[in-house]
Amino acid sequence: MKLFIDGDGSPVKEETIALAQMYHLPVVIVTSIDHYTTKEYPEFVTFVYVDKGADSADYRIVGLTHPGDILVTQDYGLASLVLSKEVRVLHQLGTEYTLETIETLLEQRYFSAKLRKAGQRTKGPKAFTLEDRMRFKTSLETIIIEQVGERP
Numbered sequence: 001m002k003l004f005i006d007g008d009g010s011p012v013k014e015e016t017i018a019l020a021q022m023y024h025l026p027v028v029i030v031t032s033i034d035h036y037t038t039k040e041y042p043e044f045v046t047f048v049y050v051d052k053g054a055d056s057a058d059y060r061i062v063g064l065t066h067p068g069d070i071l072v073t074q075d076y077g078l079a080s081l082v083l084s085k086e087v088r089v090l091h092q093l094g095t096e097y098t099l100e101t102i103e104t105l106l107e108q109r110y111f112s113a114k115l116r117k118a119g120q121r122t123k124g125p126k127a128f129t130l131e132d133r134m135r136f137k138t139s140l141e142t143i144i145i146e147q148v149g150e151r152p
Contacts (some may be wrong), residue, residue: 005029094135
């Protein structure tokens with residue numbers, strides 16, 4: 001089992017890495033070459049850099065993930081692609097995407113895009129809070145425990 005992070009703009013990289021270290025799990029951060037970093041990370045964290053392009057990271061993540069892996073992303077489209085591979089998918093706000101909920105989320109995204117295209121304004125995301133960060137950590141740890149079967 002590996003933890004994957006859709007790395008472009010993810011605010012929960014550090015929380016994911018900290019939990020992965022506790023549970024001795026590898027982390028793969030997939031991100032655009034535009035976000036190349038020289039920051040030092042632990043050995044169990046690897047980066048996969050992809051070319052610029054709207055869906056380059058998404059396609060790479062789809063190709064790299066396997067059943068039992070966990071993906072952290074806020075991208076509904078990407079979530080829908082890997083759910084069918086039996087990958088657990090968690091939003092940065094701590095909500096787990098499921099086969100039962102993803103269709104509704106994709107429909108909401110479609111209608112919002114349609115409204116924006118027609119010139120109407122839609123709400124953007126709220127500011128990421130400490131409570132959001134804590135909810136994410138709790139949800140991720142719950143999923144990890146369900147996958148590995150125990151606490152360290």
